[in-house]
Amino acid sequence: MFERVLTISDAVERENMTAFLAKAVRLDDAAVVRLRMRADGRLSVWVATGFEALAVRVVEGSIVPDDTSQAADQLLSALESSTGGVVDPGFSMDSAWRGALPPDHGFEHVDDVPARVLIDLAQRGAALAKQHSSSHGPPVSLLDQEVLHVEGRTGDVSIAMRTVFALTAMGFVPSTGNDPLTADVDLSRISADERVRVRATAVWLRLDARFGSVFGRRGNQLSLTVER
Numbered sequence: 001m002f003e004r005v006l007t008i009s010d011a012v013e014r015e016n017m018t019a020f021l022a023k024a025v026r027l028d029d030a031a032v033v034r035l036r037m038r039a040d041g042r043l044s045v046w047v048a049t050g051f052e053a054l055a056v057r058v059v060e061g062s063i064v065p066d067d068t069s070q071a072a073d074q075l076l077s078a079l080e081s082s083t084g085g086v087v088d089p090g091f092s093m094d095s096a097w098r099g100a101l102p103p104d105h106g107f108e109h110v111d112d113v114p115a116r117v118l119i120d121l122a123q124r125g126a127a128l129a130k131q132h133s134s135s136h137g138p139p140v141s142l143l144d145q146e147v148l149h150v151e152g153r154t155g156d157v158s159i160a161m162r163t164v165f166a167l168t169a170m171g172f173v174p175s176t177g178n179d180p181l182t183a184d185v186d187l188s189r190i191s192a193d194e195r196v197r198v199r200a201t202a203v204w205l206r207l208d209a210r211f212g213s214v215f216g217r218r219g220n221q222l223s224l225t226v227e228r
Contacts, residue, residue, distance in 0.1 A: 004068065004092065006035065006075075008043075008061035009085035020045060020057040020212065021076040023170050031072040032096045035063040035089070039104065046101060047072060049214070051143065053166035054102070057212040063089070069097040102215045107199035107206050110152035115173045115194040115209065116187050121147050122168040123187075125161045150198045157200045163207060163216040167196070172209035 008014045024031045024047040034046040043061040046054055074090040128142055143162040150157050167173065173196070175189040197208040205216050 003064075004089050005064045006061065006078075006087040006089045007063075007085055008059060008079075008087070010060055013059045013061060014079060014082070014085070016057065016211075017045060017059050017061070018076065018079045019171070020047075020055075021072050021079065024049075024055070024072045025076055027169055029073060032069050032093050033072045033075060034067070034069045034097050034101070036068075036101070037063060037066040048098070049166040049169060051162040051166040051169070051216075053163050053214050053216040055166060055170045055172075055212060055214050069093045102204045102206070103201065106201050107204070108154040108201070110154060110157055110198045110200055111150050112195040112197050113148070113150060114192070115196050116190050116192065117148070118164050118196055118207075119168060119173060119190055120187060121161070122164050125165060152198075155200070157198060157205055157218065159198070159205065159207070160216065163205065163214055166214045166216070167207050167209060170212055170214065172212040172214070174210050 008017060021033065024033060027050050028048075031047055036044050036046065038044055038058070041062075042058050043063055044056050044058050046056045049055050068089070070090045070093050075087075078087050078090060125142065125145075125147070129139075143160065143165070145161045146158040147161050147164060148159040150159065173190060173194065194210070199206040199208065200218065203218060205218050207214050
C-alpha cells in the first residue's frame with residue numbers, strides 16, 4: 001500500500017477528474033494540483049489557472065494525507081494508466097503550492113447569470129486577445145477589465161475578464177457536441193437555461209458552473225462594466 005493514496009472508486013468520477021487535470025495541464029504543463037478532503041467526505045481538486053484565478057472540481061473520493069499537492073501531469077498519467085480505484089498520486093509537491101485557498105463557507109449568493117452571457121464575453125475577449133496579444137499572452141489591461149456587473153439582494157460584484165477566461169478554459173460550462181468551447185463556438189449549443197451562480201465574500205468572487213467553480217480575489221479598480 002502506498003503512503004500517499006488517492007482513492008476514486010467510481011469510474012465516472014475518475015473520468016471527471018481526468019478531464020479536469022487534462023485541461024489544467026493544457027493551460028500549464030507544469031501545473032500543480034492540490035487535493036483536499038472536505039468536511040462532507042468528498043474530495044476537492046484545486047489548480048491555479050494562470051489567469052490569477054483558482055479552479056476547483058469536487059469528486060467522490062479520498063486522499064491520504066488529507067491535504068496534499070502534486071504535479072498535475074504525473075497525476076493525470078497515473079489516473080489514465082490506472083485499472084482500479086486506488087492510485088499512487090506521486091511525489092509530494094506541497095512546497096510548490098503558492099497562496100491560500102478560499103474559505104469553505106461565508107459566500108453570499110449575488111445572482112445567477114446565463115452561461116451564454118459569460119461565454120459570449122469570453123468569445124469577444126478571445127477575439128481582442130488575438131489581435132493584441134504578445135509573446136507574453138493577452139495584455140494585462142484586457143485580463144483586468146471588469147466586463148460584467150452583477151447586482152443582487154446581498155450586494156453587487158464586478159467580474160473581470162480573467163475570471164471569465166478561467167471558467168471557459170476549464171470547460172466548466174456544458175454544451176452540446178464534442179468540440180471544445182472556443183472563440184467561434186455557436187452559442188446555441190449552450191442551453192438558454194444554463195446558469196452560472198455568482199457568489200462573493202468581501203475578499204473572494206466565486207463562479208459556480210455545472211462542472212466546477214472558479215475563484216478570484218475581488219479588486220477595487222474602477223472599470224467599464226456591462227450591466228445586465
